[in-house]
Amino acid sequence: MQSRLLSAPWTRPAVRAATPRAGRVAVFGGTHGNELSGVALVGMWVKDGAEIQRSGVATTPFIANPRAVERCARYVDTDLNRAFTAENLSALSGDELPYEVRRAQEINRLFGPKGTADAYDVIFDLHNTTSNMGCTLILESSSDHFVLQMVRHVQKACAPAGCSVLLNEHPLLKYSTSRSVAKHPIGLEVGPQPQGVLRSNIFESMRLILKHALDFIELFNCGVEFPACSVDVFRVLERVDYPRDANGNITAMVHPHLQDCDWEPLSSGDPMFQTFDGRTIEYQGPGPVYPAFINEAAYYEKQQAFVTTRRETLSACAVRKLQ
Numbered sequence: 371m372q373s374r375l376l377s378a379p380w381t382r383p384a385v386r387a388a389t390p391r392a393g394r395v396a397v398f399g400g401t402h403g404n405e406l407s408g409v410a411l412v413g414m415w416v417k418d419g420a421e422i423q424r425s426g427v428a429t430t431p432f433i434a435n436p437r438a439v440e441r442c443a444r445y446v447d448t449d450l451n452r453a454f455t456a457e458n459l460s461a462l463s464g465d466e467l468p469y470e471v472r473r474a475q476e477i478n479r480l481f482g483p484k485g486t487a488d489a490y491d492v493i494f495d496l497h498n499t500t501s502n503m504g505c506t507l508i509l510e511s512s513s514d515h516f517v518l519q520m521v522r523h524v525q526k527a528c529a530p531a532g533c534s535v536l537l538n539e540h541p542l543l544k545y546s547t548s549r550s551v552a553k554h555p556i557g558l559e560v561g562p563q564p565q566g567v568l569r570s571n572i573f574e575s576m577r578l579i580l581k582h583a584l585d586f587i588e589l590f591n592c593g594v595e596f597p598a599c600s601v602d603v604f605r606v607l608e609r610v611d612y613p614r615d616a617n618g619n620i621t622a623m624v625h626p627h628l629q630d631c632d633w634e635p636l637s638s639g640d641p642m643f644q645t646f647d648g649r650t651i652e653y654q655g656p657g658p659v660y661p662a663f664i665n666e667a668a669y670y671e672k673q674q675a676f677v678t679t680r681r682e683t684l685s686a687c688a689v690r691k692l693q
């Protein structure tokens with residue numbers, strides 16, 4: 371008979387998620403053609419993928435938007451990383467569709483169909499930001515325990531270097547990403563790196579995060595059980611635009627006290643923007659909030675100076691491969 375001690379709270383078995391093995395994994399680079407770490411890493415692995423292969427896992431390196439890569443542009447017709455909507459994926463194919471919509475359909479055929487049992491298990495999508503965000507993993511669901519456990523594994527393996535986690539479940543701000551085709555989508559966003567530039571430190575950071583993430587999948591597929599844990603995340607709250615005039619032109623810049631301060635607390639009354647004539651515009655709102663993507667180059671066109679987030683701790687239940 372089990373002793374009472376064994377049923378003490380700290381030994382009580384947590385609810386466990388039995389998850390099918392993750393046998394098919396893809397690594398996307400060049401979803402945005404001017405974010406060169408992913409373009410270079412995936413280009414390297416297309417030639418020789420030994421580094422990203424793991425026992426029991428087939429990993430496919432894939433350049434998501436080759437025409438944008440060729441031009442070193444974010445996209446050709448429209449943002450591929452917003453193109454995986456049900457409407458786009460079901461649109462009748464034809465040359466009149468924007469290039470990225472046709473490409474989204476092709477990616478959905480190769481790695482999806484999105485939302486079905488045939489979809490790839492995991493897609494890692496490699497991105498760079500011009501913001502000072504360091505290494506960030508981007509999650510699309512707070513209830514994907516497999517991904518939460520992967521994040522925890524990566525964070526432990528990377529320590530003492532940090533790896534932040536951005537969670538986007540916002541009903542309006544969540545968008546239809548390339549990686550959303552997979553059962554377990556995960557974004558890697560590393561910066562700061564200018565568009566069209568390769569920096570060795572950013573390249574190596576991205577490579578290391580992916581290595582640890584693939585190691586996790588291998589361990590998981592071997593039957594290792596990962597015990598219940600908690601993961602600290604930054605949840606997307608709100609998009610903040612630059613001040614603009616009646617014609618839509620920007621009238622202020624990110625304030626020097628906010629520039630490069632991604633993930634640092636921003637409270638009501640703190641400087642947020644600086645107008646061209648030197649006036650300070652303060653943040654007003656409940657807080658503190660934690661800004662991210664501060665002054666990201668690609669987001670001027672999306673009317674976004676930064677997003678605010680709040681800190682949260684998520685619980686991940688134990689996971690083990692479904693027998």
Ligand SMILES: [Zn+2]
Pocket residue numbers: 401402405496497498
């Ligand atoms: Zn990107």
